Amino acid sequence: MSFSGPEILLIIEAAGTFAFAVSGAMAAIRSRFDLFGIFVLAFVTAIGGGTIRDLLIGNLPVSWLTNSLAIFSVLAGFLFTLIVYRRINKLEGWLFTFDAAGLGLFTVMGTQIAMEGGMSPGIAVALGTITGCFGGVIRDVLAGEPPLIFQKEIYAIAAVAGGTIFITIVDLLGTLFIAQITGILVIVAIRYVAVKRELGLPRLQLPEKN
Amino acid sequence: MSFSGPEILLIIEAAGTFAFAVSGAMAAIRSRFDLFGIFVLAFVTAIGGGTIRDLLIGNLPVSWLTNSLAIFSVLAGFLFTLIVYRRINKLEGWLFTFDAAGLGLFTVMGTQIAMEGGMSPGIAVALGTITGCFGGVIRDVLAGEPPLIFQKEIYAIAAVAGGTIFITIVDLLGTLFIAQITGILVIVAIRYVAVKRELGLPRLQLPEKN
């Protein structure tokens, strides 16, 4: 995802792409996919959200086609998973941190790209959320599972909150870097609290007769 | 979906988007999705067909990104569902009417947009049908169910018929508004008859040994 900025953001992008790729590869292993399926799921999980955003706003060719950092981060996540998949539980803490950082960065990135494309703030936050979340939706559809983010914990709402704060700070202070870092940190913080306390959004119960 | 025209069409568009959003929200509640999942399913059901059409013909950014009527209609359908979902059966008649009107309008709209984009009549009808029907396909895939329109009643065929009649009238008479209204009415009428008489398309039975 062609995001130019300070080096710290590039590092977060690589780490986030890596974590997303690992989550895709693990879902594929659980679904008994072969090596190619594992690679494809790693790939679409990591680049799916940005791809949908690019398609919707007409940012074509989509950005991963010309972004070698993304490709190499996916490859690294794929190979890493092949090596450690039997002991992946021990790495859960690290992967969660990477994933939260990736969600934060991708959301802020997606929101910023949409703003630069002239979208209204509400639409920009929606596109940022899509950037952060929809790779996971594609992963779950391909793996034959109901999309996790529609059912578990606070995930997308963290993205919405972070994107909104990012836009607000840019608007009020006009400083991009502070807005980026704050947006990312808010998303990471909400994710930590949600998982720690097992917070989820309410569901609705249909009457029995239905 | 950026459709300029007489006010009656705007009202149909709002009602149709609303009904599509309700059908998405109800599918999400049945699949035990949380509040965010309910909102997303309402959204993609209502705007999915037009989004696929816009992507295929290169009408980017896709139209809902700049169409606040669509966004507000989705929001209304989402909130409405949260309030009435336990008694939704009593509203079935209204929702069916809205849904049929929405299918009619979206199909005619999609066909017209494709014609204006220089597509041949057959392709334009196909794109109109996609506009009317594929939001429901995305809804069913995300909810983990086989797509309803591939299995039940006459749905897509109604869209094909309405789109064809729309194009024929525009071609013969050159009057857009009469063509639009006739196309929509034909689709609504076919839907009414199909549901009333439980008409469906034939299926094929594979031999047992297979």
Next chain:
Amino acid sequence: MSFSGPEILLIIEAAGTFAFAVSGAMAAIRSRFDLFGIFVLAFVTAIGGGTIRDLLIGNLPVSWLTNSLAIFSVLAGFLFTLIVYRRINKLEGWLFTFDAAGLGLFTVMGTQIAMEGGMSPGIAVALGTITGCFGGVIRDVLAGEPPLIFQKEIYAIAAVAGGTIFITIVDLLGTLFIAQITGILVIVAIRYVAVKRELGLPRLQLPEKN
């Protein structure tokens, strides 16, 4: 898929599109879809891969919208399936040959279109593989089955090999036609050997406790 070239390639394209459409139609019949569902699945299986490629690189409107050869080949495959679906097993050999030829041609075509669009060789091979393989992925998702190419035999790897050889020959010899034919033949040959010997990619086994 707007591929100009010697007539032999047009014949392969028609045969491949036909075979892909038949595989989509058969999957729909197995899933108990109605006539419309059978047609849609035939269609998206045959044109899905090229559509995704066109979307990703911004080649819009997507090519099937203006390619009547593709439309007629899909229609032929759809009607053919309706007639012979009870005896389809007897035709397996032919259909496999058509399918392998289609995979070969679509992959080489997709790779070439991506190269002409200025993509790097690695990305071009990836886009060629997507062109050849992702119609089948969409087919399986819509039919509610786990994507076949993530689980069975060597399929995508054949595409990767053929695309790579195609690019190598173009680069070394500069002769397009020889590169096209060689790429296609390599893919067909790998598919034959893989199916004959039931070759598959390795899968990974998670520890029991997981």
